[in-house]
Amino acid sequence: MTTQNIQWHRRLTNALALGVITFFALIVTVPLFLILGTVVKRGLPALNLAFLTQIPVPIGETGGGMANAIVGSLMLLAVASLIGIPLGIGSGVFLAEYGRNKYGNIVRFTADVLNGVPSIVIGMTAWALVVVTQGHFSMMAGSVALGIMMIPVIARTTEEVLLLVPQAIREAAFGLGIPKWRTTLSVVVPTAKAGIITSIMLAFARIAGETAPLMFTTLGNEFWSVNPNQPIAAMPLQIFKYATMPYDQAHAQAWTGALVLITIIMTIVIVFRLIASRGTLKGAS
């Protein structure tokens, strides 16, 4: 074979491989844009100020909105995050820094199993634990269910990103006589900050749209309620309810609800990332 033949052959292989992976990369983005496009197209017509400021109206009447569900969802997610983020990060740090043993393996296995439990089963568990004990449905019960769902996602991802922190960084701290707990807290965790934030965002986005765990816990509410001890409206529940009704007007409300929910989640994720990336030093990695 001549030199030119080899070059021709290599160029063709390169073009083929590049073409194939570009094609696959495009395919991956198709479902996302289909979903976004459909939601915007169907949800935008019914989006107005009333939708964001009013509560649902009885079937048959026009107008009304999801203001109570928006507030309810934000409360649910806030309390779920208060439960899920500290427990998730805590167990992730334990797994990475102290969990190379039998007890760590048990925690790791449990987290993986919990991650695979269907969300409706988590909802039933929260029902049995909180609703039955309290004797009534409540926002708190729903937050417990969502918080539990966040834990394994954050724990396992946090573990992975902490293990990516080079051992040399830990040795540098040990070499200065810094105790292990302090090294973990002030050196290792800050080094993996970006990855830990990603894990929180993953878990947050995952639970924000969950409907099943709220069905037997938060229940839903047609009226204003911000009492954490009472049933509360939530966007996924409201969307589900409208989507399963046989009325066009209800369907339109469901699409708009989906659009608003996606926008809220995306906004929170982006804002959180911006806040978290502030104060990073020049040249920091």
Added chain:
Amino acid sequence: MDAGIHVKDLNAWFGSTQALHGINIDMPDKQSTAIIGPSGCGKSTFVRCLNRMHETLPDTRVGGKVTVGDMDIYGKGVSAVSVRRRIGMVFQKPNPFPTMSIYDNVASGLKLNGYPNRSELDGIVESSLKKAALWEEVKDDLKKKSGASLSGGQQQRLCIARALAVEPDVLLMDEPASALDPISTSKIEDLIFELKKQYTVVIVTHNMQQAARVAEFTAFFLMGNMVEFDKTEKMFTKPSDKRTEDYITGRFG
């Protein structure tokens, strides 16, 4: 105070593999000792036993006695953390804390150990960076730039400054210049020359010219044993062991 290092019957293991066999050595106070030998001979393991870093690796064991001044490093009730505060270490690959500024890197050993006088930190950071011959290059970026933004040679001097800030008695250096270019290497060597006036320095090196340049004493290690320990000048001119002679004349290793 005296900070000579006295090692008696030191053994070290990785799992069931013995990496060091009965090392005996007395390194004098405020002198520098070079540890030379072929790869895998136990040089690094040896220095990591001097500040109890060996035990941070999984499934490792140490036996024997090491004293620095009056402190029995492996004595009952002596914590590894307190040992490492007195015996600083500089590693082969520069390892500044990537999320911290230059200033915080130098101050980290004090800050993270709960040093009470924050007002004195500025002075300590400055004097440590000056001792490490880095002050002039970074004084305008102390709190602006990350330690990781510096060049490799600067990073290594930053790591030296960081080790000096906690005011150790001993400085262990595990091939501190092997990842650096010749100019950075000569800066580090000049630095070691200065440092040994104040600290007991132990430096692991693959480079025998480097050992000859910076160390008063040299120890030759081979397969986990210490073959010979003597004044550097004598080691490189009239070694008493045949194996030392073979190694330094390049017959193996």
